[in-house]
Every structure is written in structure tokens, then in C-alpha cells.
Amino acid sequence: MLRNYLRLNLSLLHWIFVAPFNGQFFKISPIFRQMVFIGTRATPMVALTAFSIGVTLAMQAAHSLQQMGAELYVPDLVMLSILRELGPILIAVIVIGRSCSAVAAELGTMKVSEEIEALEVMAINPIQYLVVPRFLAMMIMLPGLTIFGNYIGVVGGWAVCRFALNFNTAGFIMRAVESADTWDLYSGIIKSVVFAWIIITIACNAGLNVDGGAEGVGQATTASVVQGLLAMLVTNAILTGIFFFGA
Amino acid sequence: MNGSPVIEVSNLMRQFGDRTVLKDISFNVDRGETLVIMGGSGCGKSTLLRHIIGSMKPTSGSVKIFGEEITTMSEREIERIRKRFGMLFQSGALLASLTVGENVALPLEQHTAKSPEEIEEAVEQKLKMVGLSGFEDLKPAEISGGMKKRVGLARALALDPELLFSDEPTSGLDPIMTAVVDQLTLKLTHGEHLTAVVVTHDMTSAFRIATRMIMLGHGSIVAQGTPGEIRNSSNPEVQQFINGEADGPIPLNLSQEEHEHHQQVKPRPFFSARYRFHRKTA
16 A cells, blocks of 8 residues: 555656656646646635634634733734644645545546556556646645635634724734744645645545445545545644744 | 567466466467457456556566567556557446547547647547447447447547457447447458457357457467367367357356456456356256
8 A cells, every 4th residue: 555655656756757858748738627626616615614713713812812811912823823734734624525535536436447447558647647637736726725715714813803802904914914924824835735745645546546346436535535634634743843843 | 560470479377376367378460360369257368358468467478569578568668569559448448537529539639749620530530430420529428338339449449550459349239230340340450451359258240250269268278260160160168159058068167266356357247147147047
């Protein structure tokens, strides 16, 4: 299993970085099609989730901080937690649930119905034809969605501050911008790039290694979601350790 | 090149664990020939086909296509060979996410520098050849099994290959469509010097198209020769198979192990159902 996964990663790198220089360039149009599936269609869900989390976070923060008379710090807390942790994690969770399961099921069904073998016999490499567009689309869209979700989440925090805590908008922006560093934004985006890599390769690997009919496809779909989530959360802990606890 | 055989298989052997699935298979296929491979379920036909197209590696022995050894080739070299042959899968194996037209166009888009107009024209011509003009915009899920198979044939022929492999091209087709597909194969092999390797159970179709036949049994070649020689063969196994008799020397009970292997290599629900029926009535 792990060997298959590493081999998939290696051939993916080969098809993206080496093969184009040997005249085997991947097609661009399927990447856009996948970007629509993975990214554009997830925006309403991402927006709703991020907004709710921003609102919830601000309400909880207000409740705790008010007791200490420190509700001034609500924007700081919302801003930092969303940019550093909640934004990248939650949006990765949504994309795992929406897209990784779909990719695993799609590739798994293709494997079961001999379509992958047919591609190989037609001298079309399944990694190049199927995995590369999905991988690149994910690498572009997950960070994109994360930036988008960050904005919406902060807007959620603003809504609570503005309408329940008597902040004015300028005050909220001032506090928020003052508290957050550009590094807070960048660290979140770096995380989402790493997550994108992990979750899409896990999903493709699960799909391509399906064995045994419809049942196998079901198992691969479940496995892609479970393994993707676990790998993503563990990686997040490691990255947070490196970014904010190291040195 | 013209004189040498298109496919040379010599002493091919394949073992899964300690079970020998193919043993000592040797045969040649010359240019313009149609070789029919027949044999009962689980006898290794599909495994043999997979070894010839390079998707499985033999334990020992050699397979040469167009004079080049395929068993020791790298993936990339095999791809170069694969562009020169077409393969029709038993189920058609069309990509479900693409339309019929896009499926046929796929090899052209991937391997040629043709313009979209030229591709469209080629697709139209190939679909016309299999009697499916006007079906370009349907998805594979919207057409019948027999039509899928014909689209699969059109796709296999899209690059005008020198060599065509068919895995049961006529199972699931009505008798008229079977005759059409057979005539198409004959036209291609006679007119355009296409070489064909066909795996089939359909004896009518086999005798109609074959210039040579091989019968496999338990992983080795039971008989080979021209259709005439096979028909007049004194081998009782051959006679039982071509006449479709329930009683004869071919054992009907697959052992559990063989059965499991057969399932793993390729389930053939239709044929195994027929098999069980024969066993009951025997």
C-alpha cells in the first residue's frame, strides 16, 4: 500500500516535471474541468462553513473575554485562529468530503470496468491522463479556497463584533490587521498546499488500487476519506509545531 | 519486415504461486492472418492475451511483436508498440465520462497531431464502418452492450493499427451484427493486411474469420491448425468443443483452486452460467 503510494507520487512528479521536457506535455483543458469540480462548485459550501465558524468563534471568544473585560481582543483571536488553523483545516475537510471521495469512486469505477486497462493498452498513461489534471487542479484550488474561506470567516467574526459587541468596522479592521502578521496568512496557505498534495494523492491512490467490484469501490471511497482526514490532521500538527513552536 | 511474423510466442510459461497457468505455448502469427484462440472458461485464454499485449510478464519464455521482444521492455517502449495495435475489450471498456465520439477520438487526440476537423472526420468514418453513424453525442451508458462493443471496435481501429486484438468480439451481439463484425474483420485482414488475434467462444464466427486456430486447454495448446484441420481433427477434446457437446473428455468440474483463479483473472458470468447448466444436464 505504502509502496504503491510512493510510486504514484514519483510517477506524478515525473509526468509533471520531467515528461513535458521530453515532449510529452499534459493537456491543459482537463485541469480546468477538474478545477470547476474541485474548486468552483465547492465555494458555496466553503463560504457557509467559514462564515459559521467565524461567527461561532467570535461569540465564544466574546463570552470568555468579556468576563475579563478584554472583548477588545476578539478580532485578534478570530483572525489568528482562522488564518493559522481553522481556515486551512476546515476547508481541507470540506474538500476531502466532497472531492476526494468523488475522485476515489470515479477512478475506482474506471479500474473495475477495465477502463484504466483500456487506457494503458491505448498507450495512454493513466497517471498522465487521469491523475495529473486532478492533482494540479487540487494544488491550485485548495489554497485558493483557503484564501476565500479565510476572508469569509473573518467577515463572520466582524459580523458578531459589529452587531453584538459595538465595534465599529474601522476599529475591527484596525485591530485585526494589527494582530495578524503576513506570516500568519502565508503559514496557512503553505499548510493548504501540503494538504492538497496529501489528500489528492491519497484519493487517487485509493481509486487506482481498487480490487473486487462495487464493494472495492465503496471501500476505497471510505478509505480515501478516512486516510485523507487522518493524514491531513497529523500533518497539520507537525506543521504547526514547525511553524510556531520550533526555534 | 514483411516476411517475418507479426507475433512470435515461444515457450511461454506463467505461474501464479506454484500453479502453472500457461505452459510451453509457442506459435507465430504472420501478417494478414487471423488467428482465433479458443478454449473453455479458465483455460488461460485471457491470460495469454494479456501476456501478448505486455500487460502481464511471463515467468519464462518470450513474446515478440513486430520482431521486438516485449517481455523485457520498459513501460515506455511498450507504449511505442501499443500505438501500432488496437484492442477490443470484452465489455468494450469505453470511458464512461466521455461521449461515444470522444471515445473514438481519444487515441487520435493523444497520439496524432491531427486538427479537430480531421479527427471529427476520422471519427465519423470509423463509426460509419461499424454501423453507428449519428451516435457520436451519446454517452456509453445510453447505448446497448452490443453497440458499446462496436464503439470499442471503432476505437481500436482509430489509429489504423497493423494488428488487432479482440476479446470475444461477438459475444452479446445478435446474429446479424455478429456477421457484420466478422465481415468487417475479414475486409480489414484481406483488404488492408491487418493481422488479427481473436479470442472467442462463438464457433460459427470463429470458422468464418479464422485463417488459423489454436485451442487451449489447461494452459497449453491442445490443437492448432487451419479451420479445416481443426474441423477434421481426430482429437476428441477439439470435437467436443467445436460441436458444443456436454459429454466428452473435457472435465466439467473446475477444482476449487482453478475456479478461484479463474474468478481472479476475469469473471465471465455469462459463460460460467452456461457451464453450470451443462454440468447439471450432463
